Amino acid sequence: xxxxxxxxxxxxxxxxxxxxxxxxxxxxxxxxxxxxxxxxxxxxxxxxxxxxxxxxxxxxxxxxxxxxxxxxxxxxxxxxxxxxxxxxxxxxxxxxxxxxxxxxxxxxxxxxxxxxxxxxxxxxxxxxxxxxxx
Amino acid sequence: xxxxxxxxxxxxxxxxxxxxxxxxxxxxxxxxxxxxxxxxxxxxxxxxxxxxxxxxxxxxxxxxxxxxxxxxxxxxxxxxxxxxxxxxxxxxxxxxxxxxxxxxxxxxxxxxxxxxxxxxxxxxxxxxxxxxxxxxxxxxxxxxxxxxxxxxxxxxxxxxxxxxxxxxxxxxxxxxxxxxxxxxxxxxxxxxxxxxxxxxxxxxxxxxxxxxxxxxxxxxxxxxxxxxxxxxxxxxxxxxxxxxxxxxxxxxxxxxxxxxxxxxxxxxxxxxxxxxxxxxxxxxxxxxxxxxxxxxxxxxxxxxxxxxxxxxxxxxxxxxxxxxxxxxxxxxxxxxxxxxxxxxxxxxxxxxxxxxxxxxxxxxxxxxx
Numbered sequence: 497x498x499x500x501x502x503x504x505x506x507x508x509x510x511x512x513x514x515x516x517x518x519x520x521x522x523x524x525x526x527x528x529x530x531x532x533x534x535x536x537x538x539x540x541x542x543x544x545x546x547x548x549x550x551x552x553x554x555x556x557x558x559x560x561x562x563x564x565x566x567x568x569x570x571x572x573x574x575x576x577x578x579x580x581x582x583x584x585x586x587x588x589x590x591x592x593x594x595x596x597x598x599x600x601x602x603x604x605x606x607x608x609x610x611x612x613x614x615x616x617x618x619x620x621x622x623x624x625x626x627x628x629x630x
Numbered sequence: 631x632x633x634x635x636x637x638x639x640x641x642x643x644x645x646x647x648x649x650x651x652x653x654x655x656x657x658x659x660x661x662x663x664x665x666x667x668x669x670x671x672x673x674x675x676x677x678x679x680x681x682x683x684x685x686x687x688x689x690x691x692x693x694x695x696x697x698x699x700x701x702x703x704x705x706x707x708x709x710x711x712x713x714x715x716x717x718x719x720x721x722x723x724x725x726x727x728x729x730x731x732x733x734x735x736x737x738x739x740x741x742x743x744x745x746x747x748x749x750x751x752x753x754x755x756x757x758x759x760x761x762x763x764x765x766x767x768x769x770x771x772x773x774x775x776x777x778x779x780x781x782x783x784x785x786x787x788x789x790x791x792x793x794x795x796x797x798x799x800x801x802x803x804x805x806x807x808x809x810x811x812x813x814x815x816x817x818x819x820x821x822x823x824x825x826x827x828x829x830x831x832x833x834x835x836x837x838x839x840x841x842x843x844x845x846x847x848x849x850x851x852x853x854x855x856x857x858x859x860x861x862x863x864x865x866x867x868x869x870x871x872x873x874x875x876x877x878x879x880x881x882x883x884x885x886x887x888x889x890x891x892x893x894x895x896x897x898x899x900x901x902x903x904x905x906x907x908x909x910x911x912x913x914x915x916x917x918x919x920x921x922x923x924x925x926x927x928x929x930x931x932x933x934x935x936x937x938x939x940x941x942x943x944x945x946x947x948x949x950x951x952x953x954x955x956x957x958x959x960x961x962x963x964x965x966x967x968x969x970x971x972x973x974x975x976x977x978x979x980x981x982x983x984x985x986x987x988x989x990x991x992x993x994x995x996x997x998x999x
Contacts, residue, residue: 533646560921565920
């Protein structure tokens with residue numbers, strides 16, 4: 497089995513996004529190391545705009561790779577308060593090399609903390625990766 | 631899922647593995663597809679292509695057999711020449727696209743795609759007649775592609791410069807020892823750059839890979855996966871079977887008409903003639919940074935007239951989204967069109983000349999040595 501980085505302080509979705517609790521009902525989101533390794537080199541990211549209202553499970557942004565276009569699903573309903581365009585517009589491939597760090601996508605002010613709590617823990621996400629068998 | 635002898639090697643190199651034509655193959659390595667693409671354009675990429683199929687066909691009626699089954703001007707081939715061909719069905723669709731190697735008048739090799747090889751073998755056997763013997767050497771044959779401007783230096787270091795100096799595009803050396811492995815060295819490829827397709831006994835593939843990797847270190851050799859192979863071939867203006875060409879698509883009106891010679895009788899010829907002016911394939915560049923998606927509709931002058939068959943990036947052309955379209959209307963280079971995907975998003979695109987990228991493939995060999 498290949499080794500993927502799964503940090504302990506994040507929560508995860510079945511579709512390989514992560515979310516980090518920043519306090520004050522604010523959350524930072526991105527895609528996981530597993531996703532970053534499977535989609536191939538990222539060439540462009542279409543981010544949401546600040547003040548966009550995003551529902552839970554609707555596409556929050558689009559990641560273009562050499563081969564395909566990937567929707568990234570928004571796991572926490574709320575309002576976008578920050579996006580990482582300063583880094584990602586210049587250097588989109590940072591998502592491949594540092595998906596939990598500089599390759600974050602946007603921050604969202606949640607309507608309720610329940611969406612975050614409903615996401616998978618590290619152990620649950622690791623179990624999912626094991627089931628994927630790769 | 632089939633595995634090549636290099637599967638563990640790819641894993642050790644951090645490859646992301648994907649399924650291709652029933653084979654577990656490296657899509658890209660830790661380096662990433664973009665760097666592998668650029669390394670092949672600027673230095674040298676090494677590709678594991680063991681999944682492709684090879685048949686040896688012998689006997690005094692072989693030339694007649696090929697003339698019936700294949701589309702190109704085979705009668706004009708000389709010993710030591712390779713030639714790109716379509717193998718067509720009665721409807722003019724492409725059973726497979728392949729490279730035919732002539733060793734001598736009675737001894738030939740046909741190299742075919744991975745996912746189609748079983749069907750190809752059945753097709754060859756079905757049409758076998760007279761003194762024609764067909765042997766499937768695919769399972770016994772390894773294949774490594776070494777592509778890019780420093781590829782000749784890598785091979786020369788292992789096999790000697792003088793052996794390569796006169797090797798022209800689409801010519802091959804039937805027997806040459808590279809790194810202690812007896813190989814067939816063919817100056818062909820799928821990238822648009824100078825380079826080789828190298829065939830060896832399957833159980834010596836790892837030995838050949840290691841020898842090339844060691845010799846190539848000083849020349850920037852980079853393992854490259856099927857992802858880079860796809861972006862390289864797209865820019866080089868070459869089709870991928872199942873996309874631009876396939877069994878249900880008459881092989882007319884494409885940039886690969888050069889592989890069809892109408893001066894001989896072959897299966898599919900009458901269907902091709904009947905379909906002339908009805909089907910076309912063109913390379914396109916898409917405006918912006920987003921890709922429309924495979925099978926997006928092509929709309930010209932408000933009318934739908936085709937679809938996207940390959941939808942990837944022209945990495946060497948500022949990473950612009952690019953691809954091929956199949957249409958039922960005739961277009962010319964520079965024509966504007968709209969591509970509309972399943973979600974209804976529209977993209978402005980432009981018909982281009984084929985190929986998008988003119989590489990080093992046809993340059994004189996001695997300029998690389």
